[in-house]
Amino acid sequence: MSQQDEIIAALRQIAQAIDTYSRQLLSECGLSAPQIGTMRELARRSISTPSELAEALHLSPQTMAGILQRLEQRGLIQRARDENDKRSFRVQLTDTGAAAEAKAPPLLRDEFTTQLNRLPAWEQSQILTTLQRLAFMMHADEGEKIPFFSSSDEPDAQAS
Numbered sequence: 388m389s390q391q392d393e394i395i396a397a398l399r400q401i402a403q404a405i406d407t408y409s410r411q412l413l414s415e416c417g418l419s420a421p422q423i424g425t426m427r428e429l430a431r432r433s434i435s436t437p438s439e440l441a442e443a444l445h446l447s448p449q450t451m452a453g454i455l456q457r458l459e460q461r462g463l464i465q466r467a468r469d470e471n472d473k474r475s476f477r478v479q480l481t482d483t484g485a486a487a488e489a490k491a492p493p494l495l496r497d498e499f500t501t502q503l504n505r506l507p508a509w510e511q512s513q514i515l516t517t518l519q520r521l522a523f524m525m526h527a528d529e530g531e532k533i534p535f536f537s538s539s540d541e542p543d544a545q546a547s
Contacts, residue, residue, distance in 0.1 A: 398521075404495075405495065408420075408495045409495075411492075412491075412492065412494075415492060416487065416490065416491050416492065418487065418491060419454075420494055420495070420496075421444070421446065421450070421454050422454055422457065422458060423488070423491045423494060424444055424494060425440060425444060425451070425454050425455070425458065426458065426463065426464075426480060426484055426487065426488040426491070427488060427491075427494075428440055428443050428444060429464065429478060429479060429480045429484075429488075430480060430485065430488050430489075433479060433480075434477050434478070434479045435477065435478055435479075436469070436475060436476070436477055436478070437451050437452060437455055437476075437478060438451075440455075440478065455478060458484065462481055462483050462484070463480065463481060463483055463484030463487055464478050464479065464480055464481060464484050465478070465479060465481050466478050467479075
């Protein structure tokens with residue numbers, strides 16, 4: 388196999404691993420990786436605005452709105468008007484949401500981050516540079532950054 392073919396095969400393996408894990412999350416706990424990530428961020432903060440969550444998770448406000456809407460429909464979060472600014476609202480986990488978040492499996496990024504942290508700083512920099520170059524070559528640097536290793540099949544992973 389040529390080096391170019393090996394690179395394409397490695398990219399395909401990465402995409403398949405992400406897709407497979409995303410589908411596992413959905414079947415095991417009925418939540419997408421962005422939903423679990425949002426719930427984890429809410430558990431860490433206890434209460435937050437949608438814009439704070441979007442910023443913390445590197446998602447567009449529109450994508451965050453969709454995630455929050457689906458979580459609210461399932462009774463996993465609740466929204467309340469901000470006391471100081473009646474035009475905006477704050478979000479927090481419900482008891483059901485806190486229980487679901489606690490039971491949710493780790494995200495693929497958690498294991499990846501653990502392994503990445505074991506590498507020396509120079510190797511992490513090399514990986515970052517290479518991945519940024521790949522993203523540029525694939526025109527992927529132009530869209531929304533989705534840090535939860537989500538499948539593009541998931542409604543929450545769609546860039547707006």
